[in-house]
Amino acid sequence: MNEIHPDIEELVDYMHGELSPERDAAIHAHLVDCSSCSQMRDSEASLTELLRAHANAEERELPPSVIAGIRSAVARPMRPAWSPLNLLLRPAVAVGAAAAAAAIVYFGNPAWHAGPPSTRIEAAYYFDNHTALNATTPFSHEPGLPVMLTSDSSAGEQPGNEPR
Secondary structure, eight states, rough: OOOOOHHHHHHHOOOOTOOHOOOHHHHHHHHHHHHHHHHHHHHHHHHHHHHHHHHHTTOOOHHHHHHHHHHHHSOOOOOOTTTTHHHHHHHHHHHHHHHHHHHHHHOOOOOHOOOOOOOOOOHHHHHHHHHHHHHHHOOSSSOOSSSSSSSHHHTTTTTOOOOO
């Protein structure tokens, strides 16, 4: 005879087939040899049957309106669970799409977002000014006054700026 008796929870699990095959076989062998554990199993089985019979006797029929409501709900096509959320997000999606379209239009046309055009200064302008400064004081350590600090278009119109 097995010296270790199973507790009531393990006997209930045995009756419902919830034990591992090894433990199920061990309890089955123990119940064959141990009359007190076998009696405890029989009393638990009778209690289970009594509770089941009482539950079946107390079972009530659903009202016909509830049954009709269930059948109509089952027959109705199922809406996605996110449908109410979809209705709430429609304005947000529309605003986001409009913002994305505006950004594409704005950044797609460089004339709309480009800064003012840069002024081009030819390198000859710097050479002419350097030559003019060196012509006034060629070996001086102090910077001289510029002779000509005008653009090429107005250089010919200034008095005293005749070509040499």
